[in-house]
Amino acid sequence: MGPAAGAEEGRVTVVGLTPGERLLLWAGLPALGIVLGFLLPPVADGATGLPWAPLEGPLELIASWEGPWVAAALAGTGLLLGAGLAFLAVLTCLRITLTDDRIRLDKDGRTRTLRREDVAAVFLDGKRLVVLAPDTRELLREEPEGGAEALAAAFAAHGYPWRDGGDPYAEHFRRWVPGAPEAPAGVNALLKARESALRKKSRQDAEELREEVQKLGAVVRDGSGHRQYWRPLIPS
Known part of the structure; x- marks a missing residue:
């Protein structure tokens, strides 16, 4: 995905998928599913008989599907599959909500909250965002959306100890x-x-x-x- 979104409202900053990326997922994947579903029979028909094409029997079966209702059913199935993929993509992306005293983490339908006083260091370890506690245990190790500059600016804006040099230990x-x-x-x-x-x-x-x-x-x-x-x- 592209740069992380840093949508700030008052003293709240949200870092995650940008609105454009969300629109691309919610609109683009269902639209792609419709097109692929609609084109499935003619593509299967074109592949039938090719010497390198696998599963010739199933391809011939799909190529035999004809009629407007078949096209509508396949397009509808593609729409549902595309919407499902979009939902999973959004659900599995880490969303970070920052305030001066809390870090809220939303991913996979679950929410975690870290208190500011429990955070001693924040940095990137490769592609992973790491949050350390005062006793140096890891409170978080997840792959965030966006780059280091956007993340650093968001955490620094709320007074969190961002480490540009990476892991201090x-x-x-x-x-x-x-x-x-x-x-x-x-x-x-x-x-x-x-x-x-x-x-x-x-x-x-x-x-x-x-x-x-x-x-x-x-x-x-x-x-x-x-x-x-x-x-x-x-x-x-």
């Missing part, structure tokens, strides 16, 4: 290897289970295990492949 991270003797008790087992979740691409399990690792006094972040890096909580 980056040098404390070390690569995790199974059985690392310096890891806090129990962390090795959790990171081993989390490595398995990453290999299985089980995002929800990986995030739940990240939270469990933090409860034991360590912070984890991901590197390339299935590499995991961890650091202990840093006392103030």
